[in-house]
Structure formats: structure tokens, C-alpha cells
Amino acid sequence: MTTAAPPLAPVDRNRALGGLLAASAIWLSAFLSGFVINEPAPYELFMVGLVGIWFLCGLRLPAAIMPLTVLLIVFNIGGVISMMTMADWQEAPLYLAVGFFLAFTAIFFAAVIAADWRRLNVIMNGYLTAAVLTGFLGIVGYFGLLPGAEIFTRYGRAMGAFQDPNVFAPFLALPTIWCLHGVLTRPLRGALWRLPLLAVLVLALFLSFSRAGWGLFVVCALLLTMTLLIASPTPAFRLRVLALSVAASVAIVIALGIALQIDTVREMLAERARLVQDYDAGQGGRFSNQVLGLFKATEHPFGIGPLEFGRRFGTDTHNIWLKALFDYSWLGFAAYVTLVFWTLGAGLRIALRDRPWQPVLICALVVFFGHMLVGNVIDTDRWRHLYLIMGIIWGCIALEARHQRAQAPSPTPQAHHGAPRAASTYA
Secondary structure, eight states: OOOOOOOOHHHHHHHHHHHHHHHEEEEEEHTTTTSSSSSSSSHHHHHHHHHHHHHHHTTTOOOHHHHHHHHHHHHHHHHHHTTTTOOOOOTTTHHHHHHHHHHHHHHHHHHHHHHHHHHHHHHHHHHHHHHHHEEEEEEHHHHSTTTTTTEEEETEOOTTTTSSSHHHHHHHHHHHHHHHHHHSSSSSSHHTTHHHHHHHHHHHHHHHEEEEHHHHHHHHHEEEEEEEHHHOOHHHHHHHHHHHHHHHHHHHHHHHHHHTTSHHHHHHHHHOOSOTTTSSTTTTHHHHHHHHHHHHTOOOOOOOTTTHHHEEEHOOOOHHHHHHHHHHHHHHHHHHHHHHHHHHHHHHHHSSOTTTTTHHHHHHHHHHHHHHHTTTOOOTTOOOOHHHHHHHHHHHHHHHHHHHHSSSSSSSSSOOOOOOOOTTTTT
């Protein structure tokens, strides 16, 4: 005879309900990041309320994420300094307001992850769901499978529920690498259900015809494979990773061959596969303006103002480092460069430690590094998902700091509240 479980006490019920509401809100915030057809997008409206309410309810900022907090704020203060050089501010105040908002979203995600590592899975599930859905919309739009679906394309390229294929493709990078990580490391049962999701994401990324998106995926996939080989616990697991990586490469080549049988795909691929486009080279092209901008940046230590580069030179910077110099002043540039190297250094230092959050950290790190490379050919300072990725990495850094404190010897006996040690990440 079994006895019924005792009912939860009111305090326990309230705590469980609060945890459920918090998890739902975090999942929805990650999910909404995949739908930015118009601005302000639902993501902005939701996050303004969520961040505000959470701070009012006592959101704690651990000391470990202070570098992220300080450097993001200094970066945007550099933008304010740059705006002061403008005779006519035009759209600059709104632009900087969005910059501060995005900075606070990164800080928010880092703080909520630091409070409970299990929220990483909630965030990744919401992000993955959004990516698969918006990727599916891009596929439907590209092939015209539904009336009116062309709103999910631009210039013959899939863009999903975004305004630009060149943002849509990088948005798909983290969930794609996350799915690939699961395929390479999980037992057969856990890998199989990820395969159709991975197929949707890779196809959507390909149909975006974004050179930056393609390069980002290739670099991140290679880095992920290398990292798994280094971190693999056994020779048998290394062999499995290699075998599955080769199989995945062959499958992609076969799928690409099939896609090339479609005339529109073949023509677009031939156009987009060129390393240098017409608007890149020549006098007044992207690259010549970037070279000219580098020389001009030495004359403007306080910058020239947000969005001013395009007005003066005819085209946008298409380079995050150059944009930081002109739109955020030398101060903002220094803060941004410091943040990038600090994030990569602090993340890499703990990436191979066997922790429950290690799989997400590895994926976020390789994708963040890929985004820094992409920043050489495109502006990334307004990509919502990049701030989410930064929040994930710094949340893991804070988790590791708390774990180390809990494991440190203490002169007096006390309970340890650190995160549980994973039996084996790759078991």
C-alpha cells in the first residue's frame, strides 16, 4: 500500500509557482528574440517590463559580472560623448537609448543565469524554438509555399521573421551549433530528435545567402568539433565525434548538390558566393571607405556621432571596430575591445571544466568568437541575440566563481551551496 505524498506547504507552493513564472518569463524572452519584423519588436516591449520588474523584485548582480556591467555602460557612455560632437542630434538619442537597453538585457541574462544554472536550459529551449520557427518561415517564404509568405524574404533571400537576411543568418548560429553539439555528444535517442531541427536550421541559413552567416556557421562548427576532441574523455568518443562530423559534412554536400538543381538557388549562389561584391570594391565601396575611415578616426578622438559615418561617407561602416571608433569615441572603442578579450579569456579559462553548464558555455563561446570575426564585415552592435550570448557567457563565469567559493576550504564548517558537479558531460 502506497501513501500519498504530503501536500506542499503554502511557502513551498508559492516558491514553486514563483519558479514556474520566472522560468516561463525567461523562456518567452529568449523566444521573442527571433521575431523582429518591425521595431519596436515584441522583444523590446517584453524585456523592458521584465527587466524592470525583476530589478524591483531584488535582482542581484554578482561581483563576477561587474566587468560586463561596467564595460557595457562605459561603451554606451562613449556613444553619448560622441553624440555631443553633433550639431544636429537627429536619431542619435533614440539610437543610444536602444544601446543602453541592449546592454541591460545582457546584464539581466547574466544575473538570472548566475542565480540558477538550470535557467540556461530554459533560455536555450526558448531560443531553439524561435530559431526553428523563424527558420521555417524563411524556408516557406523562399519557396513560396503559402500565399503572402514572400514577406519572409528580401531580394530573393530568406530572412524569416527578421528585417535583414544578414541578421537572420547569424541569429541561427547558436541554436544550430547547440543542435550540432547534441548530435555529436548525446546517445542515439537524444541525437535523433535533434537531426530534423538541425536540418531546418542549416537549410534556412543556406537560403539566407548571407556570406557572413555561412562563414560564421563553418567557423563555429569547426571550432566546436576541435573543442569536443580536446575535451573528449575517451578515444572512443573522439572517434565518434570525428565519424559524425564527417557524416554531417557529407550530408551537407549532398544537400547542397540537390539544392543546386534548382535554377533560382544556383543563380543566387553563384552571385553571393563571390568573395568581393560590386558594392565592396572600387572608389566609394565598402572597403575603400573603411580604409579612409581608419585614417579619419585618428582625427576624431571623441567620435563623430552615432549613424553619422554613413551620412558623411555615403555607406555605413560595415565594421564593428570602425563603428566603435566613430559612433562611440575612443573611450567606447577601448571599452568594447576590452570587453571582447575579457569575455573570450574568462570564458576559455573555464570552458573545459566539467560542469552542468559546460555544453552551453562551449557553444556560446565559439559562436561569440565567430561573431567577433563577422564584425569585421558587418555592424553587430544592434544584434539582440549577441547581447544574449554575452549574458550566457558571463552568467557561466559567475556560476563558476560561485562554485569555486563553495568548494574553497573554510575554517568553520558550513553548508556548501555550489552547483552540483556533473558526473560526465559526455556520458
